[in-house]
Amino acid sequence: xxxxxxxxxxxxxxxxxxxxxxxxxxxxxxxxxxxxxxxxxxxxxxxxxxxxxxxxxxxxxxxxxxxxxxxxxxxxxxxxxxxxxxxxxxxxxxxxxxxxxxxxxxxxxxxxxxxxxxxxxxxxxxxxxxxxxxxxxxxxxxxxxxxxxxxxxxxxxxxxxxxxxxxxxxxx
Amino acid sequence: xxxxxxxxxxxxxxxxxxxxxxxxxxxxxxxxxxxxxxxxxxxxxxxxxxxxxxxxxxxxxxxxxxxxxxxxxxxxxxxxxxxxxxxxxxxxxxxxxxxxxxxxxxxxxxxxxxxxxxxxxxxxxxxxxxxxxxxxxxxxxxxxxxxxxxxxxxxxxxxxxxxxxxxxxxxxxxxxxxxxxxxxxxxxxxxxxxxxxxxxxxxxxxxxxxxxxxxxxxxxxxxxxxxxxxxxxxxxxxxxxxxxxxxxxxxxxxxxxxxxxxxxxxxxxxxxxxxxxxxxxxxxxxxxxxxxxxxxx
Numbered sequence: 001x002x003x004x005x006x007x008x009x010x011x012x013x014x015x016x017x018x019x020x021x022x023x024x025x026x027x028x029x030x031x032x033x034x035x036x037x038x039x040x041x042x043x044x045x046x047x048x049x050x051x052x053x054x055x056x057x058x059x060x061x062x063x064x065x066x067x068x069x070x071x072x073x074x075x076x077x078x079x080x081x082x083x084x085x086x087x088x089x090x091x092x093x094x095x096x097x098x099x100x101x102x103x104x105x106x107x108x109x110x111x112x113x114x115x116x117x118x119x120x121x122x123x124x125x126x127x128x129x130x131x132x133x134x135x136x137x138x139x140x141x142x143x144x145x146x147x148x149x150x151x152x153x154x155x156x157x158x159x160x161x162x163x164x165x166x167x168x169x170x171x172x
Numbered sequence: 173x174x175x176x177x178x179x180x181x182x183x184x185x186x187x188x189x190x191x192x193x194x195x196x197x198x199x200x201x202x203x204x205x206x207x208x209x210x211x212x213x214x215x216x217x218x219x220x221x222x223x224x225x226x227x228x229x230x231x232x233x234x235x236x237x238x239x240x241x242x243x244x245x246x247x248x249x250x251x252x253x254x255x256x257x258x259x260x261x262x263x264x265x266x267x268x269x270x271x272x273x274x275x276x277x278x279x280x281x282x283x284x285x286x287x288x289x290x291x292x293x294x295x296x297x298x299x300x301x302x303x304x305x306x307x308x309x310x311x312x313x314x315x316x317x318x319x320x321x322x323x324x325x326x327x328x329x330x331x332x333x334x335x336x337x338x339x340x341x342x343x344x345x346x347x348x349x350x351x352x353x354x355x356x357x358x359x360x361x362x363x364x365x366x367x368x369x370x371x372x373x374x375x376x377x378x379x380x381x382x383x384x385x386x387x388x389x390x391x392x393x394x395x396x397x398x399x400x401x402x403x404x405x406x407x408x409x410x411x412x413x414x415x416x417x418x419x420x421x422x423x424x425x426x427x428x429x430x431x432x433x434x435x436x437x438x439x440x441x442x443x444x445x446x447x448x449x450x451x452x453x454x455x456x457x458x459x460x461x462x463x464x465x466x467x468x469x
């Protein structure tokens with residue numbers, strides 16, 4: 001179960017509820033004082049991308065630029081995997097300027113495994129249904145392993161997600 | 173392909189062989205020199221009763237902190253630690269893992285099948301280091317194209333092709349995680365930065381820079397931590413009041429806490445005795461970096 005707190009593109013951390021034992025059942029029934037609220041613990045910050053996460057568009061598409069400029073960054077509304085948590089290379093659905101658009105996550109703020117870069121913001125690139133990016137340049141560095149994951153993603157779907165690599169300027 | 177071509181190729185091959193042989197002879201001389209100095213230095217360590225007059229170098233636990241195991245008794249295992257140290261020394265004989273501290277600017281080259289040229293080089297400032305044994309790691313941070321990037325490297329990973337120290341220095345704090353909430357100029361280092369050489373035997377310089385943080389929200393409550401490397405945070409009084417309520421000034425007097433967090437000197441001496449035969453080679457690697465960079469310029 002996750003604790004839904006507001007998450008913005010500047011990555012205010014969200015935390016998860018940790019299962020703890022609830023001692024309220026063990027208290028005697030005859031107590032007249034107010035029972036204390038159920039105690040719960042939260043984990044440390046996860047910085048995960050899930051539904052309602054606000055993201056940063058890093059390509060130069062008109063839609064992306066307009067949304068970021070007016071201070072209403074796109075929000076994730078669906079993640080196309082079974083887990084519900086998005087990481088670098090995942091396809092997601094975002095709500096941007098009143099429309100629904102698909103996007104690929106090209107950078108996560110979450111702590112990553114060794115040798116995988118971690119970014120200061122959750123970056124996305126807007127794409128259409130065929131995997132063609134809406135913009136024609138990405139100005140931030142993107143991880144090198146996307147070269148492999150996007151090719152593997154493209155194979156079963158028939159859509160070509162590797163066009164994002166063509167518009168990238170720098171790999172990290 | 174006629175006779176003249178073959179002749180030209182033979183001459184070219186012969187000249188290449190000659191240059192290879194001269195380089196090989198120079199290397200042989202260098203190895204012979206290193207062997208004699210090693211023998212001279214390590215003859216002391218190879219004596220049977222050397223442990224009695226063995227002195228642990230003062231900077232040993234600062235330059236090679238990952239050789240000391242984690243003090244947590246749940247995770248101590250003598251055999252595993254000895255095997256790890258053997259593996260660490262074996263790795264260090266293949267690649268030079270230099271001396272560095274939190275605040276050092278370093279460049280790491282990694283074998284990456286997805287990178288052009290199969291080698292991926294990243295330069296950044298070390299903001300945190302930790303782990304013991306073969307799991308020792310450090311995090312490098314840099315701001316590239318106005319985007320902050322951090323990468324965690326495991327020091328003994330065989331994927332690492334090279335670690336270079338660009339600017340060897342320390343900071344006022346043992347961890348620089350506040351750079352994530354600082355202005356980007358404090359984490360920006362050009363990717364083509366040149367190595368900065370220190371004179372031989374000079375102490376590691378301490379950079380007294382005080383970093384300016386961006387306005388809140390931050391990743392952590394920096395006002396509750398006592399970091400010397402940040403400028404005045406400029407928060408309302410209630411933050412400092414609450415920080416003062418939560419601080420534990422008695423912690424620095426807690427001897428048992430300190431004992432639990434450190435490896436006793438006697439154990440450190442035993443560990444050093446184990447790696448003592450290799451210590452001259454490790455130190456030679458440390459000095460060789462400075463010598464090589466001097467000859468380059």
